[in-house]
Amino acid sequence: MxxxxxxxxxxxxxxxxxxxxxxxxxxxxxxxxxxxxxxxxxxxxxxxxxxxxxxxxxxxxxxxxxxxxxxxxxxxxxxxxxxxxxxxxxxxxxxxxxxxxxxxxxxQALGSYRGGKMLFLGLGTGLGSALIVDGHIVAMELGHLRRSKRHDYEDMLGKRGYKRLGKKKWRRKVHAVVEGFRAALMPDEIVIGGGQADRLKTLPPRSRLGNNAxxxxxxxxxxxxxxxxxxxxxxxxxx
CATH class of the missing domain: 3.30.420.40 (ATPase, nucleotide binding domain)
Structure with missing residues (x-):
């Protein structure tokens, strides 16, 4: 000990x-x-x-x-x-x-937090997610929501989705899903992190790139x- x-x-x-x-x-x-x-x-x-x-x-x-x-x-x-x-x-x-x-x-969301209501999305092997509201952390499992009968958001936005969809289509899906989460959760900002985040050519509106550190x-x-x-x-x- x-x-x-x-x-x-x-x-x-x-x-x-x-x-x-x-x-x-x-x-x-x-x-x-x-x-x-x-x-x-x-x-x-x-x-x-x-x-x-x-x-x-x-x-x-x-x-x-x-x-x-x-x-x-x-x-x-x-x-x-x-x-x-x-x-x-x-x-x-x-x-x-x-x-x-x-x-x-x-x-990672807590390390990225600057105040207000922030949604964190981690694009990696799957899809990590967390919401922080006025300093209070709420861990979420948005990746397990079903997008279709065959795939959930984790299958779509994680590494498997990138390989299956290809770069351009995957990027469009990320933008669409992020906008859907924004409309539903109404955060002040969205932070996009994880190892797959660097594959995005542009970030969705009112979002910023996270840092794994x-x-x-x-x-x-x-x-x-x-x-x-x-x-x-x-x-x-x-x-």
Whole structure:
């Protein structure tokens, strides 16, 4: 069990759990560390991998961005692209430290947030989504809404949709779906992030491009009591 370090400003380790890599960043550091994940990765293996690559880092608490549904701070469903065993796993006992877990899209959304009502859409393997209203995060599963009998929005806007539709048609679908979400949810702005976002030639109206590094800023903000946009300077370069 790792002993919490004593400091005036707590050190937070942010963990971004992905289907291909586990990425970590410690508050005050500028270089991320990572290792490969994949469909055989269990939570026990993830914990061991994190402790290995952060052996020379000392931290007081962790934020974990989980690629799935999170309810009351814990995974509620098993992830699609990792091994089972995440639901019911005791992360605080495994690390011996306080842990806060949110959906990975919600964590990136929090790092992208500037105020008001913001919708975050993450174009990646699937479609991540989160809504923040006056600082309150609402994780969503818009990707699982059915667009047709055969496909949901995740199938359409994620990697599978890009390969199936081709670049031009995929771009048109993204614009159409984003406009539909805007009409339904009426956000002040929409942030479009994820690994597929760079494939867009133009962004939909009143939207801006997100930054994957914002996930780490969001993880720091989970423990930060400062108002959004006024976090410690060590975090600002990640937004």
């Amino acid at each position: 790792r002993t919490p370090r004593k400091s005036v400003q707590p050190k937070i380790l942010v963990v971004d759990v992905g289907g291909s890599h586990i990425k970590c960043l410690l508050s005050g550091e500028t270089t991320r560390r990572k290792f490969k994940s994949g469909p055989k990765l269990t939570p026990q293996q993830m914990v061991a991998g994190i402790l290995k690559i952060t052996a020379d880092w000392r931290f007081d608490a962790l934020s974990i961005g989980y690629p799935g549904v999170v309810t009351q701070g814990a995974p509620a469903l098993e992830p699609h692209h990792l091994a089972p065993g995440w639901v019911g796993f005791d992360f605080e006992a495994a690390f011996g430290l306080p842990v806060r877990i949110v959906n990975d899209a919600a964590m 914002a996930a780490f800023l969001g993880g720091f903000r989970l423990w930060d009591t400062s108002p959004p946009g006024k976090s410690p300077n060590t975090y600002k370069d990640l937004s």
